[in-house]
Amino acid sequence: MADTPPEVVCRDLACRFGELEVLAPLDLTFAAGQTTALVGPSGCGKSTLLRLVAGLETPSAGAVRIGGQSPSAVQRQGDLAIAFQEAALLPWRSLRGNVRLALRLARRPDDPAAVDRLIDLVGLTGFGEARPAELSGGMRQRATIARCLVTEPALLLLDEPFGAVDELTRLRLNLDLPRLWQARGTTTLLVTHSVSEAVLLADRILVFSDRPARVVADIPVDLPQPRAAAVTESLPYRRLVARVSDALGGGGGRLAAE
Amino acid sequence: MRGALEAMTRGAGPALASTLGLLLLWQALAMATAGAWILASPLAVLDWAAERAGLLTRATAVTLGAAAQGFLWGNLAAMLLALVSVLVPRSERVLSALSLLAFCLPLVATGPILRVLYGPGTGPQVTLAALACCYTTHVALLVGLRAAPPGWLDLIRSYGRGRVTALLQVRAMAALPYLAAGLQIAAPAAILGAMVGEFTGAERGLGVLILRTLRGLDVAGTWAIGGIAAAAAIAAHAAVGALARRVTRAPPPVILAVAPPRPGRGPLARLAGAAGLILLVLALWWAAMEAAGLPAFFAKRPGDVWAYLATGPAAGLHRAQLLGALGQTLAIALPGYLAGLALGVGIAAALVLAPRVAGVAMPLAIALRSIPILATAPLIVLALGRGAAGGIAIVAAMIFFPTLVACLQGMRQTPAAVTDIFDSYGAPRLTRLIHAQAPAMLPAFFASARMAVPAAILAATTAEWLATGRGLGALMATVASTSDYGMLWSATALIASVAMLAWAGLARIERAVLARAAPEQLS
Ligand SMILES: Nc1ncnc2c1ncn2[C@@H]1O[C@H](COP(=O)(O)OP(=O)(O)O)[C@@H](O)[C@H]1O
Ligand SMILES: [Mg+2]
Numbered sequence: 162m163a164d165t166p167p168e169v170v171c172r173d174l175a176c177r178f179g180e181l182e183v184l185a186p187l188d189l190t191f192a193a194g195q196t197t198a199l200v201g202p203s204g205c206g207k208s209t210l211l212r213l214v215a216g217l218e219t220p221s222a223g224a225v226r227i228g229g230q231s232p233s234a235v236q237r238q239g240d241l242a243i244a245f246q247e248a249a250l251l252p253w254r255s256l257r258g259n260v261r262l263a264l265r266l267a268r269r270p271d272d273p274a275a276v277d278r279l280i281d282l283v284g285l286t287g288f289g290e291a292r293p294a295e296l297s298g299g300m301r302q303r304a305t306i307a308r309c310l311v312t313e314p315a316l317l318l319l320d321e322p323f324g325a326v327d328e329l330t331r332l333r334l335n336l337d338l339p340r341l342w343q344a345r346g347t348t349t350l351l352v353t354h355s356v357s358e359a360v361l362l363a364d365r366i367l368v369f370s371d372r373p374a375r376v377v378a379d380i381p382v383d384l385p386q387p388r389a390a391a392v393t394e395s396l397p398y399r400r401l402v403a404r405v406s407d408a409l410g411g412g413g414g415r416l417a418a419e
Numbered sequence: 420m421r422g423a424l425e426a427m428t429r430g431a432g433p434a435l436a437s438t439l440g441l442l443l444l445w446q447a448l449a450m451a452t453a454g455a456w457i458l459a460s461p462l463a464v465l466d467w468a469a470e471r472a473g474l475l476t477r478a479t480a481v482t483l484g485a486a487a488q489g490f491l492w493g494n495l496a497a498m499l500l501a502l503v504s505v506l507v508p509r510s511e512r513v514l515s516a517l518s519l520l521a522f523c524l525p526l527v528a529t530g531p532i533l534r535v536l537y538g539p540g541t542g543p544q545v546t547l548a549a550l551a552c553c554y555t556t557h558v559a560l561l562v563g564l565r566a567a568p569p570g571w572l573d574l575i576r577s578y579g580r581g582r583v584t585a586l587l588q589v590r591a592m593a594a595l596p597y598l599a600a601g602l603q604i605a606a607p608a609a610i611l612g613a614m615v616g617e618f619t620g621a622e623r624g625l626g627v628l629i630l631r632t633l634r635g636l637d638v639a640g641t642w643a644i645g646g647i648a649a650a651a652a653i654a655a656h657a658a659v660g661a662l663a664r665r666v667t668r669a670p671p672p673v674i675l676a677v678a679p680p681r682p683g684r685g686p687l688a689r690l691a692g693a694a695g696l697i698l699l700v701l702a703l704w705w706a707a708m709e710a711a712g713l714p715a716f717f718a719k720r721p722g723d724v725w726a727y728l729a730t731g732p733a734a735g736l737h738r739a740q741l742l743g744a745l746g747q748t749l750a751i752a753l754p755g756y757l758a759g760l761a762l763g764v765g766i767a768a769a770l771v772l773a774p775r776v777a778g779v780a781m782p783l784a785i786a787l788r789s790i791p792i793l794a795t796a797p798l799i800v801l802a803l804g805r806g807a808a809g810g811i812a813i814v815a816a817m818i819f820f821p822t823l824v825a826c827l828q829g830m831r832q833t834p835a836a837v838t839d840i841f842d843s844y845g846a847p848r849l850t851r852l853i854h855a856q857a858p859a860m861l862p863a864f865f866a867s868a869r870m871a872v873p874a875a876i877l878a879a880t881t882a883e884w885l886a887t888g889r890g891l892g893a894l895m896a897t898v899a900s901t902s903d904y905g906m907l908w909s910a911t912a913l914i915a916s917v918a919m920l921a922w923a924g925l926a927r928i929e930r931a932v933l934a935r936a937a938p939e940q941l942s
Contacts, residue, residue, distance in 0.1 A: 217573050237579030249570035253592050262588070266578035 166194040166315050166348045167228025167235075169214060174223040176209055183209045185373035186223060193228075194346035196339065198359035200409065201369030207352045208246060210374070211318045214350065215243045227316055235316065239267025242309035243318040248301035250293040250308075256280065257289040260308045267312040279307040282341065284330065298325035303334065310341055317342055317349040323358065332390065335361050340387055356409070360401045361388060368408040378408035459639035464646065467639040474628075479647060482613050482624040485541045486655075489548020490609035494602060496549065497556035505564045505590060506582055515561070516696050517703075522554035523873045523918035526612065527880040527892050528911040530619030531899035535717045544616030544624065551612030552605030555870070556598070563597025564590045599663030606659045607652035614648060615881060619899065633885065719908035727905035740894070741909055745917070747890035751807055752879035755814025759875070760868055762815060763822025771830055771856055772848050810882040810890075817878040818871045822864070829863025830856040865929035872921045876914060 169191040176184040183206040191197050199207050212218040214225050216232025227235045235241045242263070250259045260276045280289055283303035285296075293301055302325050309317060323331045339362050342349055353359050359366050360382055368378040382401060384392055392398050446460050459467070468475055500518055504511040526547050533543035567589045575585045617626025625648055632640030701721045708718045715723060728738055770780050833856045841851040883892025891910055898906040 212573075215577050217576055233579060236577060239578055241577060243573075243577045245570050245573065247568075247570055249568070249574045251571060251589065251592070263578070266575065266580055266584070266588075 165228075166346045167230075167240075168193040169228075169316065169348060169350070170226045171210075171214070172223050172226070174210075174213060174225060175221050176206070176213060176218060177221045182373045184213075184220075185375060187374070187376070189367070189376070191348060191350060192365075193348055195364045196343070196349040196351060196362055198363035198366045199350060199352045199369065200354070200356065200359050200366060200405065201374060202371050202409070205369050205372045206374040207369065208320050211243065211320050211350060211352055214316075215241060215318050217243070239269060239312055240315040241318070242312055242314040242316075244302075244305045244309050244320060244322045246320045246324065248293070248298075248305045250301055250304055252293050255290045255292060256285060256296070256304050256307075259293070259304060260311050263308045263312050267314075269312055272311075276307075276311060279311050280304075282310075282337065283307045283334070299323075299327055299330060302326055303330075306334075306338060310338075313345060313347075315347060317347045319349065319351045321352055321354060324354065331355075331358070336388065336390060343386065356402055356405045357393070359405060360384075360398060361393065366401075366405055368405060378405070380404055380408070459642045463639045464643045467637075468643040468647075475643070475647060478623060478625050478628050478644075479651065481541070482544075482610065482617065482626065482648075483651060485544035485616065485624065486548050486609040486613040488541070488545045489550075489612055490552055490605060492545065493549030493552040493609065494556050494605060497553045497560060497601070498598075500553075500557050501560035501564055502586075504561060505586060511561075512692070513696065513699065515557070517700070518554050518557045519922065520700060520915060520919060521550050523876075523915045523922070524550060525880055525891070525895075525911060525914040525918075526550070526615045526877055527619065527884050527895045528907050528914065530616055531895065532717070532904070532907050532911065533616070534620050534899075535902075535904070536713065539622065541616075541621070543619065544613040544621060544626075547616035548609040548612035551608040551615075555608065556601040556605050559597045559601025559604070560594055563594030563601075566597060567593040596663075596667045599659075599667055603656055603659045603663060606655035610648065610652045610655060615877075618881070618884060630885070717902070717904045719904055723905065724909050724912055728909050737906065737909065741891075741906065741913060744889075744891045744894040744910075745913065748876070748879050748883065748892065751810040751882065751887070751890060752814055752875045755811040755879065756818055756871060756875040758811065759815040759818025760822055760871065762819045763867075764826055764864060766819075767823050767826035767830065767860070768852060768857075770827065771852055806887065810879060810887050813882040814875050814878040817874050821874070822867050822871065825863040825867035826860050829860035832863070833859040861933060865925070865933070869922050869925050869929070872925065873918050876918055880914070 169189075171187055171189040173186045173188060174184060175182075175186045187210075199210065201207055209218060213220055214227070214232060216225070216236050225232050227241070232241070250256075251262065254262060257276055257280065260279060261271060261273075264271055264276070277289065280286065283306055285300060285303055285307070288296065288300065293304070296304065302322055306319075306322055309319070323334060326334060335358055351359070351362060353362075363382050364386075366378075366380045366382060367376050368380070369375065370377045380401065384395075384397060384401070442461050446462065497518070500514050504514050529550070530543055530547060533546050537543055537546075564586075571589045571593070572585050575589060613624070614626035614629075617624040618630060621627050625644055629641060629644040629648070631637075632644060705720050705722075708720055711718070719727070726734070728734055728741070731737070766780075770776055830852075837855050837859075838851060841855055879890065880892035880895065883890040884896050885892075887893065891914065895907065895910060898904075898910075
């Protein structure tokens with residue numbers, strides 16, 4: 162499956178925690194090789210949707226199919242990588258050790274050169290031997306991204322991966338990193354609070370309502386790929402940002418953090 | 420490395436000074452009370468010990484050897500139990516209950532039983548030492564194995580890996596600091612277990628010597644051996660701590676703050692669970708005796724105990740004897756328990772109101788906690804006499820230090836942001852204590868109150884065995900010498916049941932209080 166990116170289909174997907182209905186039945190299809198941004202108010206169920214796709218949560222109804230397979234089958238092939246809102250780095254492993262762990266868990270051969278290349282790419286050159294406690298919040302999130310990418314997954318699930326990254330680094334990562342997964346045509350779901358980030362990174366933006374989440378807008382992003390910093394000055398970009406913000410029901414380029 | 424060295428020398432200065440001060444005070448007190456048969460001066464104690472250096476060295480080696488073996492077996496068992504609990508979560512409830520039961524066994528009654536089961540040798544001491552450290556390590560390890568944040572485990576799952584990988588890659592490493600903390604508590608506990616084992620009829624060891632000096636009213640000897648036992652326990656505590664610091668980087672966690680086990684669904688399910696557990700224990704007990712082919716004369720089965728207490732010819736007499744002794748024991752254990760808890764909480768609160776004193780008192784309390792108070796029980800008997808006061812004091816002392824340390828550590832868990840808010844309004848320390856630190860302390864307090872139940876019974880019965888001549892401890896001493904195994908087994912079953920019931924009752928109160936005061940602590 163690693164050669165061709167998978168299409169992700171959520172059919173009648175619903176999820177509840179006890180009395181709390183987080184997702185009302187949703188029908189969604191994420192095209193193979195596309196990057197889809199998921200935006201919506203805090204607590205509407207975006208992380209839950211991502212965890213359902215990753216097979217970490219059991220749907221109360223409906224199912225997720227990834228390239229025709231169940232999430233757990235894709236998990237076992239090591240073809241799926243998820244970055245959580247909080248960087249889940251093991252504190253007793255160095256940065257390099259944490260990235261290598263993903264190769265091991267995914268049953269891939271160890272590849273020190275690839276590990277170091279990714280550490281460079283996320284801008285952590287020279288920190289390979291640092292422990293997570295020695296890194297800032299933003300650095301830890303970048304380390305998580307390196308860990309996700311090292312296994313070259315066919316499906317990439319990113320939950321607010323740049324939330325703790327400072328604005329400047331964020332723009333740089335927004336421009337650099339997508340090249341990595343877009344070159345391979347990875348199917349990517351990206352949860353973000355930042356409307357500008359969604360427009361900059363995604364091929365398509367889904368705007369969700371309050372809980373239980375429903376799709377209130379499905380906006381294709383037809384800006385040419387790959388995108389450069391200059392694109393943020395363009396009129397189509399600004400129009401898209403305005404459209405997404407409208408759909409969210411508020412002005413401004415960014416939602417309040419939770 | 421240099422930092423550690425500096426920290427050590429920084430701590431060593433005041434410690435040395437206060438030790439010297441204590442010694443001087445001791446000498447002065449001894450000289451003042453000379454002739455009262457209570458206090459031997461440090462010089463007299465040293466003199467006594469120097470004359471018998473060879474004997475003391477051999478006895479110490481015997482006791483420490485038994486303690487080390489028990490430490491090994493008890494902790495191995497604890498690790499195995501915790502491992503199975505994590506890999507087979509459904510087994511956890513039963514395994515934890517069995518481990519608690521082993522902790523609740525009254526050593527003064529199990530000691531003589533083990534003595535006859537094993538015959539001569541160090542078997543009983545080793546077993547009692549193992550029993551004394553298994554539960555605490557088990558609990559610490561269980562907490563540690565669960566301490567890993569869910570995100571770390573999700574990471575493992577997201578690659579399709581299961582419980583074994585999670586255990587190897589995440590849980591085991593995350594549990595290391597907890598294991599270290601558990602082992603540190605277990606080290607002095609093992610020495611205490613070995614010494615109680617020696618009280619109940621060994622041929623050699625510190626426990627034997629201290630009994631002999633106590634009965635011979637040899638004050639200097641009692642103090643010398645009590646001092647050696649205390650020093651050995653502090654050294655074991657410190658050595659395990661130093662070893663742990665080399666292995667784990669993380670600061671030691673506060674493992675006492677364990678939420679009580681979740682009760683079963685309804686009252687019926689809980690009743691069924693308790694009944695199932697009792698049946699299981701009875702079946703295991705019976706099967707162990709049968710499998711070992713032990714004669715019913717001293718290896719009583721559940722049926723024998725039932726006959727002894729309920730249906731046999733002298734059952735009424737036996738019951739009256741046992742329950743009478745239980746009443747006497749509780750009359751010592753209960754006030755001592757309450758006094759120990761109250762003192763622990765009170766002094767912890769006082770120390771928090773006077774933070775400068777707390778800085779000095781905390782390390783002192785932690786060091787004193789490591790002393791097996793019971794091993795020094797003979798000293799308290801010397802000081803307070805053989806009446807109820809001495810017994811109550813021993814129980815209170817046994818419970819006071821762990822409670823104090825737990826409460827201080829619990830209060831330290833108060834989030835800095837919360838205390839900062841109180842400080843930013845210039846709130847008095849007492850207000851901060853009542854509204855922020857006391858609620859933060861509750862879980863640690865309750866956990867320590869639960870653990871103190873078996874400790875209180877152990878302390879009370881040992882004091883009775885050694886000195887007061889009343890209660891279950893004295894009864895066990897008598898029936899051990901008359902080979903009344905029916906009574907020994909009955910007492911074991913009764914005391915373990917009482918301790919388990921008290922523990923469960925406390926857990927219920929704990930859940931009710933925490934649900935109101937600190938609902939986030941209940942998982
Ligand atoms: N394991 C869970 N148990 C109970 N409630 C949960 C759980 N996970 C999430 N929730 C609840 O589901 C809702 C949606 O959460 P989440 O998916 O994290 O929202 P988002 O990522 O959009 O901010 C929230 O109200 C949250 O409290
Ligand atoms: Mg979220």
